[in-house]
Amino acid sequence: MPPRLALAQLPTPLQPLDRLSESLNLGPRLWVKRDDLTGSMLTGNKVRKLEFTLAQALEEGADTIITCGGVQSNHCRATALLCAQLGLRCHLILRGEPAACPDGNLMLDVLAGAHIDFYPAREYQSRLSALLEQARSDYARAGRHAFIIPTGASDGIGVWGYLNAARELAQDFIALNMTPEHIICATGSGGTQAGLTLGNQLYGLGSTVWGVNVCDDEAWFLNKVRADVTDWNSRYQAGYDLQSLDTRVIDGYVGPGYAIAEAPVFHAIALLARTEGLILDPVYTGKAFHGMIEEIRAGRLVGENIVFVHTGGSFGLFPQREQLAGILSHAE
Numbered sequence: 196m197p198p199r200l201a202l203a204q205l206p207t208p209l210q211p212l213d214r215l216s217e218s219l220n221l222g223p224r225l226w227v228k229r230d231d232l233t234g235s236m237l238t239g240n241k242v243r244k245l246e247f248t249l250a251q252a253l254e255e256g257a258d259t260i261i262t263c264g265g266v267q268s269n270h271c272r273a274t275a276l277l278c279a280q281l282g283l284r285c286h287l288i289l290r291g292e293p294a295a296c297p298d299g300n301l302m303l304d305v306l307a308g309a310h311i312d313f314y315p316a317r318e319y320q321s322r323l324s325a326l327l328e329q330a331r332s333d334y335a336r337a338g339r340h341a342f343i344i345p346t347g348a349s350d351g352i353g354v355w356g357y358l359n360a361a362r363e364l365a366q367d368f369i370a371l372n373m374t375p376e377h378i379i380c381a382t383g384s385g386g387t388q389a390g391l392t393l394g395n396q397l398y399g400l401g402s403t404v405w406g407v408n409v410c411d412d413e414a415w416f417l418n419k420v421r422a423d424v425t426d427w428n429s430r431y432q433a434g435y436d437l438q439s440l441d442t443r444v445i446d447g448y449v450g451p452g453y454a455i456a457e458a459p460v461f462h463a464i465a466l467l468a469r470t471e472g473l474i475l476d477p478v479y480t481g482k483a484f485h486g487m488i489e490e491i492r493a494g495r496l497v498g499e500n501i502v503f504v505h506t507g508g509s510f511g512l513f514p515q516r517e518q519l520a521g522i523l524s525h526a527e
């Protein structure tokens with residue numbers, strides 16, 4: 196086993212969504228793995244990966260963490276808070292505009308004392324690795340040791356986070372005496388899907404793991420999941436046969452683009468909030484949950500039990516209050 200820090204509240208509960216399943220007359224019984232409960236301000240999937248990534252950084256003697264993401268990145272928020280908790284300096288390279296009044300995740304980044312650089316989308320996309328390397332060499336010249344965490348902490352190290360979550364699910368399924376046909380998660384940088392897909396196989400869950408992509412397309416995620424598992428395999432000399440990796444993507448629910456959601460996604464968020472008291476976000480979990488419901492209705496996801504992995508993201512809802520208000524004011 197690689198080095199690991201105990202940072203997440205684990206194990207998370209696996210709970211049925213019976214009022215929702217009944218009200219939609221869905222057929223399968225829906226379950227939710229509550230990874231929104233991995234921590235209060237740390238909520239979501241990133242802290243599971245960062246337990247391993249930050250342990251690696253400390254083992255290498257890092258005193259500074261550099262990472263990147265969108266302006267409302269959940270990964271950057273979790274990293275900024277964990278750096279404060281561990282006494283590390285945090286440097287964020289964000290895609291987007293600085294805000295006069297920071298909101299949601301960005302507000303928490305600021306509160307946590309992260310150093311933040313903003314770049315317009317085009318420059319960020321074309322120069323990201325150069326920007327990360329530049330920051331690292333600037334720190335080196337100042338006598339500091341900076342460790343770069345890639346987007347979403349999705350690489351061979353981060354894979355451990357959801358390998359472990361799959362092991363937790365194996366125990367959940369034994370306790371409940373069930374073998375869910377499907378496990379579904381939102382996928383954005385691929386690491387959660389990679390860990391779950393690999394773990395489903397290694398721990399013999401007997402399910403099919405699906406990532407609902409919230410950006411890019413199926414081909415991008417097939418490639419990214421393979422790359423992360425390949426990195427894991429070689430870093431830890433795991434001897435896993437990559438031929439047998441069964442990556443599945445539910446494409447078709449990105450909508451207008453990353454972090455832009457249309458009315459059906461906001462309606463799904465409102466439905467889950469009022470029937471089950473669960474809060475989803477418009478960037479990841481709302482899109483994925485909406486996609487899952489549509490696929491079940493279309494008869495493409497069939498089974499007795501289906502597990503949705505709630506990967507967090509609630510702070511991303513607040514900066515979209517205007518879209519939400521516009522849609523809910525037109526509701527029945």
Ligand SMILES: *Cc1c(COP(=O)(O)O)cnc(C)c1O
Nearest residue numbers: 269383384385387479506507508
């Ligand atoms: C990052 C994120 C995801 C996607 O996870 P990846 O491992 O990056 O694919 C899903 N949901 C939420 C809320 C996230 O913040």
